[in-house]
Amino acid sequence: MYSFRLAKDQAGNETQTNITDNRYTYDSKGRLNSVDRYKNNELYKNITKFNFNDANQVTSTYYADIVAEINSGGFISKVTSPDGTVTDIFYDEIGRDIKEVANGTYIQEIETLEDNGEITYTEVENPLTATYIYTYEGNKVYVNIVQTEKNFGTLKPGTTTSEYEYKDKITNITYELTVDYTKAGIYSSEPIFRCYIYDWMHIIDWKIKAVSNGETEYEQRYDYEYVYDADGYLTESKRTTTNIANPLAPPYVLKTLYTYE
Numbered sequence: 075m076y077s078f079r080l081a082k083d084q085a086g087n088e089t090q091t092n093i094t095d096n097r098y099t100y101d102s103k104g105r106l107n108s109v110d111r112y113k114n115n116e117l118y119k120n121i122t123k124f125n126f127n128d129a130n131q132v133t134s135t136y137y138a139d140i141v142a143e144i145n146s147g148g149f150i151s152k153v154t155s156p157d158g159t160v161t162d163i164f165y166d167e168i169g170r171d172i173k174e175v176a177n178g179t180y181i182q183e184i185e186t187l188e189d190n191g192e193i194t195y196t197e198v199e200n201p202l203t204a205t206y207i208y209t210y211e212g213n214k215v216y217v218n219i220v221q222t223e224k225n226f227g228t229l230k231p232g233t234t235t236s237e238y239e240y241k242d243k244i245t246n247i248t249y250e251l252t253v254d255y256t257k258a259g260i261y262s263s264e265p266i267f268r269c270y271i272y273d274w275m276h277i278i279d280w281k282i283k284a285v286s287n288g289e290t291e292y293e294q295r296y297d298y299e300y301v302y303d304a305d306g307y308l309t310e311s312k313r314t315t316t317n318i319a320n321p322l323a324p325p326y327v328l329k330t331l332y333t334y335e
Contacts, residue, residue, distance in 0.1 A: 076331040132148045179200060214252060215249070254276045314327050
């Protein structure tokens with residue numbers, strides 16, 4: 075799988091940048107075994123690895139330096155990231171991701187005006203929590219996220235010095251995804267309706283909006299296009315990112331090519 079950003083040079087010709095080469099390997103039963111990243115046709119690092127039992131359930135999985143725990147159903151139930159953030163994941167009776175709860179920390183840079191007039195900067199670490207709730211309606215997936223940054227520092231209005239007031243910052247983030255159920259999961263072991271929403275395939279469009287204290291922090295939309303060969307295999311996908319909050323920003327295009335060996 076080759077992914078790259080599409081850009082245009084001064085002559086209007088398309089150029090490819092940020093090229094990555096991910097290769098998927100499967101075991102004798104057709105189960106996704108590992109994902110490896112290559113650079114210049116040489117192995118760079120392993121991205122993902124899965125181990126299975128005789129019942130075709132995942133017994134362990136590795137996401138580079140992320141530690142994942144597996145529940146009795148073979149689904150990822152807890153993820154610990156390198157920065158110490160722990161995410162617990164919950165599923166409904168048919169195996170769909172319905173809730174994720176993340177607990178970790180965030181770092182904020184606080185500036186201080188010293189007596190000599192110089193400004194110094196200090197990194198302050200405080201707790202962060204985020205709860206994701208998933209709902210499914212037809213070919214739509216809705217995700218409501220409530221993120222809380224404890225003791226967030228904000229410069230006091232009307233002050234010219236480094237005077238902060240500290241209170242919890244609550245950000246509400248909403249996702250609205252449209253998924254093509256007729257294609258998802260047919261030709262691969264992709265984790266559709268599992269955790270890691272960013273890895274889902276066959277998303278048609280995805281709208282994202284974040285609001286904090288009544289103000290929109292960011293709002294964007296992803297639009298996806300897919301190309302298949304004569305046998306119905308996915309050969310190309312393209313994701314166009316539009317910054318809704320800033321209409322003057324040029325769209326960002328990521329293109330991925332798929333080959334089968």
